[in-house]
Amino acid sequence: MNALLHMVSAEAALVGALITPLIGLVFISLLDRSPDAREASTLATGLITLLFVATIFVAVGEGARPSLTLFEMLPGLSVSFSVEPLGALFGLIASGLWLVNSVYSIGYMRGNNEKAQTRFYMSFAIAITAALGIAYSGNLLTFFLFYETLTISTFPLVSHKRDEKARAGGRIYIGILMGTSIGLLLPAIICTYWLTGTTDFVLGGIIAEHVRPTSAWTAILLCLFAYGTAKAALMPTHPWLPNAMVAPTPVSAFLHAVAVVKAGVFGIMKISLYTFGAQTLQGTIASDIILYIAAASILIASAIAMTQDNLKARLAYSTVSQLSYITLGAMLANRLGIIGGSTQIAAHALGKMTLFMCAGAIYTAAHKSLVSEMRGLARVMPYTFIAYIIGACSIIGLPPMAGSWPKFFLMLGSVDRGELILLVVLIISSLMNIVYLMAPAVRGFMDPPPESQGTEIAEAPAFCLVPAWTTAIGTIILFLLMGDLVRYLEPLVAGL
Amino acid sequence: MLLDDLPVLPVIVPLIAAPVCLLFPNNRVPGIFASVVAAVSAILAAMLLTDVATNGPANYDLGGWAAPLGIVYRVDIAGALVMTLVATMAALTIPYAIRGIEKDIAPSQVSAFFAMFLICFAGLIGVVATGDAFNVFVFLEISSLSTYTLVAMGAKRDRRALTAAFTYLVLGTIGATFFVIGLGLLYQVTGTLNMLDIHERLVGQDNRVVRAAFAFIFTGLALKLAMFPLHQWLPNAYTFAPSAVTAFLASTATKVAIYAMLRFLFTVFGFQFGFMDVAFGMFLLLGMVGMFVASLIAVFRDDVKTVFAYSSVAQIGYMLLGISFATPEGVGAALVYVVNHAVTKAALFMAIGAVVYSIGSQKMPAFRGLAKRMPVTAGALIVSGLALVGVPMTAGFISKWVLIRAAFEATLPIPSLFLVLFIVSTTLLAVGYVGRLVWEMTLQEPEGQIEVKPVPLAMMVPMLIVAFLTFYLGVNADGLVSLSEAAARELLNTGLGTGGAN
Amino acid sequence: MFEFILERYNYWIVIALMMTGLYIVFSRGNLVKTLIGLNLFQTSVFIFYITVGKVVGGTAPILLGGHSDGDHDDHGSDHGGAHGESHGETHHDAALSADDAVAAVHGDLVNELSPGAGSSSHDGDHTSLHHEPEGLPTNSLYTGTSEEHVPDLITRAGSADVPHADGHGADAALDQLYSNPLPHVLILTAIVVGVATTAVGLSLAVRIREAYGTVEEDDIEAIDNKTLLAEVVA
DSSP states (O other), X not given: OTTGGGSSOHHHHHHHHHHHHHHHHHHHHHTTTOHHHHHHHHHHHHHHHHHHHHHHHHHHHTTOOOEEEEEEEXXXXXXXXXXXXXXXXXXXXXXXXXXXXXXXXXXHHHHTTXXXXXXXXXXXXXXXXXXXXXXXXXXXXXXXXXXXXXXXXXXXXXXXXXXXXXXXXXXXXXXHHHHHIIIIIHHHXXXXXXXXXXXXXXXXXXXXXXXOTTSHHHHHHHHHHHHHOGGGOOTTSTTHHXXXXXXXXXXXHHIIIIIHHHHHHXXXXXXXXXXXXXXXXXXXXXXXXXXXXXHHHHHHHHHHHHHOOBHHHXXXXXXXHHHHHHHHHHHHOSHHHHHHHHHHHHHHHHHHHHHHHHHHHHHHHHOOXXXXXXXXXXXHOHHHHHHHHHHHHHHHTOTTSTTHHHHHHHHHXXXXXXXXXXXXXXXXXXXXXXXXXXXXXXXXHHSOOOTTOOSOOOOOOHHHHHHHHHHHHHHHHHHHHHHHHHXXXXXXXXXX | OTTTTTTTHHHHHHHHHHHHHHHSOSSSHHHHHHHHHHHHHHHHHHHHHHHHHHHOOEEEEGGGOOTTTSOEEEEOHHHHHHXXXXXXXXXXXXXXXXXXXXXXXXXXXXXXXXXXXXXXXXXXXXXHHBOBHHHHHHHHHHHHHXXXXXXXXXXXXXXXXXXXXXXXXXXXXXXXXXXXXXXXHXXXXXXXXXXXXXXXXXXXXXXXHHHHHHHHHHHHHHHHTTOTTSOTHHHHHHHHSOHHHHHHHHHHHHHHHHHHHXXXXXXXXXXXXXXXXXXXXXXXXXXXXXXXXXHHHHHTOSBHHHHHHHHHHHHHHHHHHHHHHOSHHHHHHHHHHHHHHHHHHHHHHHHHHHHHHHHSOOBXXXXXXXXXXXXXXXXXXXXXXXXXXXXXXXXXXXXHHHHHHHHHHSOOSSOHHHHHHHHHHHHHHHHHHHHHHHXXXXXXXXXXXXXOXXXXXXXXXXXXXXXXXXXXXXXXXXXXXXXXXXXXXXXHHHTTSSSXXX | OHHHHHHTHHHHHHHHHHHHHHHHHHHOOBHHHHHHHHHHHHHHHHHHHHHHHOOTTOBOSOOXXXXXXXXXXXXXXXXXXXXXXXXXXXXXXXXXXXXXXXXXHHHHHHHTTOTTOSSOSSSSOOOGGGOOOTTOOOOHHHXXXXXXXXXXXXXXXXXXXXXXXXXXXXXXXXXXXXXXXXXXXXXXXXXXXXXXXXXXXXXXXXXXXXXXXXXXXXXXXXXXXXHHHHHHHO
């Protein structure tokens, strides 16, 4: 294994990781007529990409910083990549879960007889390239370019069903994401370039040398960036996320628990570390503003989640809330905050993916999507619901699931920053999580099944269960490996 | 010897070739002949550009009469740049037209079509090459008159081409006449027609005649370059002209008018006086209004050619914005914008022309499911559409980037940041109309089973070359940007002298 | 004030023609009438150019080999009046050398409409419309006008019996005052352009008549709207 991961140099792996999905894309489109070969090439692409990404991950862990300049359009303006620990982590999560999700999608799409499957897989392949491009971007411009690519490539997935509802959801999705990115993120990038003369990501930030941390410019830029990356679903730019739930479940699972939303929070984390610099943000009013907005987002989104009857909508609002944890961590800008936020990217991805795949499994097996309809359901499909509980516990933050560590770090980070009120927010949020995430499981196990429920409902098929259990077990493994992950991320907080 | 004649050759070659075209029968021969002529002109123009970029402005005394008495051709970097642009676009659109006009114009008009095309081309090059103010008018009219007939030739497919051409003729003639009145007044003041000579004698004069001359020339050229709200002739002319003509016009005619405007503002007048500031203020204001209103109209149009015709009006606003800064960076940005937008629009209209050729309609519904029916054309449309929006790694991004950079560096009557936000928000409107087309092409199912004629290679190749250019100029922009900035610096130095007005 | 207006009567004609032409273009729905308006508009410009080039008392710029003839009257009558004559005499007296004469022609060119400028066309009381640029070089263009262009014109005009004059030969002609030929030549070009425009416009009108059966803009618009409606319905 170790030898396999050192077979190619990190630079070559970088090229490979970015190109493989595109090559896969060609195969997928050519194999339109034979679904089996098409799915095989999807899986093969996923596997090869994962190998490349893992190679990069290992190399970065060993101190390498592979970089690559694709084009230099004008001096100081280029499309280039440069990998650091945070990006390597995000890349690994994205491509690893893509592979899991591909298995799941194949079962789900076939099981539910969805149309236009070739387009579905093609869009997925572009989306993963875009996600990797974001993860490895070496400057703001590259980040923006792939950020937009991700939005556009996932749009066909969101409006996959083509009915009026899917179209309306798709319009809101692309409207909010493109509107904010072009309207806010792009001006922010332009201002940054204007102020600093560069858009490169440099650890420790590039702003501080040119603008006083306490000046209005910093605050304006931070707000532009925070809301420009609307994929982070910071309130009030969150409505795209619940609306994107019209998409097929694998899309929600992968994109709206992992790739798209994580691209947003990864962006916020990366920009605060590499454009502003943690030291710049520490204790500025600018970061305070976003900090409190994030805290408010956590509570409000949790409150809304409690009112949602549709399980996917409930999970979507839960995602809005959980994403703000990461924004919160980035804005705390101290050692524990950054570590907490970064590990939350990984922990939440695993946990939320499990939950979505369970929701999809319930829909596939029982055709039920409302929480109120799930009475007694767990009795007939216990494996699905146990996986669900594991995922839910991780999100809530109960050991021995991965989600517990980030919450712990963030709470300590809040105390470090002297914001005790945030500590209270985090605790209340966890309590709310218990209520809205555990309700379906409790209902499923405790309540008697309705009399109308026939016996035709059985345990979900294997293709749903295996990926769900993979990620569920993943949350437990990550709990155990958290020490290593924190060490891996150490370079991000060196000197803080 | 050839090198000495370079400034005049790109004009002379097509001008002489045009009547020859008429001698050919109505088959593919005139098209091939015209293509060769345009290619020769393009090569000559490119040679001139490299020559001018290294050795400074090239002069040529027509008929051996020296300046300021004779008509002098004077090509500086800006001129050579625009000339190369026009010639390259002609060299790409004429081969495209050989097959592209099959459905658009009557078979009996083929050789006349190419003759007109060459005359139009020669006229446009002439405007750029000449250093004589009245000569500008003559060449402007040579190109305009042939343009009217070219637009009218679209009548085979849609008779509205005739009314569009008529409107264009009336407004174009009014513009040209305004221009020539201005020239008369200038002559009255200075007694010369050589641009540099006029400038020399004009500097510092600020009286009623000079002001009237300026106002007439400004308005006349503003009409020709379709500055909002003087753009009324443009949308219909672009919509109903044969696609190859639209591609050529959209990429050259208004661009050459912008060049003429630059020439008169900075080389001929080129000194500070009240009306100059008014002109820059108008560019700023009307440019912004045009950017917004025309983009908004474009979002709601159903005819794809009309959509992009309005988009052209909006994009002209961006170029005027750059000029209004009156700094080397701003004018340089405008020149970059001119080139990049020309390439982008040529690619778009060529691709639309291919759709018209294959499916027979230019309305939105014809584009439904195009990605499946004609993947290559759809790809070219998407790439150039993205370039129009200004997505990074396309030409459009570079032009907006340099424009924004110039906006930050210039001292403007309104805050630069506001202007930048405005540019960005109008970009969102562009996302609207391009996005709508892309949505129809990729995510909608084609309506019914129409027979799709395959696009001939002679159309496909030029289209793909231009589409590739939109990408190439977005990736390797350094050359163009530095050339444009050198051109702008030269323009402003001969004129305003200070390197910046405000 | 009244005098000020009267002095510029030719400009008023130009303006009146221009406005009439533009008004016709914009107000008439008939395409042919629009073109007539356009023509009128252009004609006003021709007259404007001729006005610009006219030197009061000047004759056609033809080299006559030392003595003037009847041509003088023809051209002089354009402006006529005592004012014009006084102009002519002033320059006649002043025309001592080639350069001076040329400068005088130029002065006239700029000042021909200046009220009361009869005695001092080079300096003094210029109104803003007739301001002569200070320090204007006595430039080669005007020298050229008499020395080079003029002979050229003659050959073109076909006066074959006039010998081709060189620079020195011009001296003989200098007691003759010329109108500035350049605007006239320019306007010949503009007339050609105008004729071409009219031709294209009229042929377009013919084609429109063939295609629509009418040359009334309102009717054409109605027909187009009907087409548009049919397209939408289809």
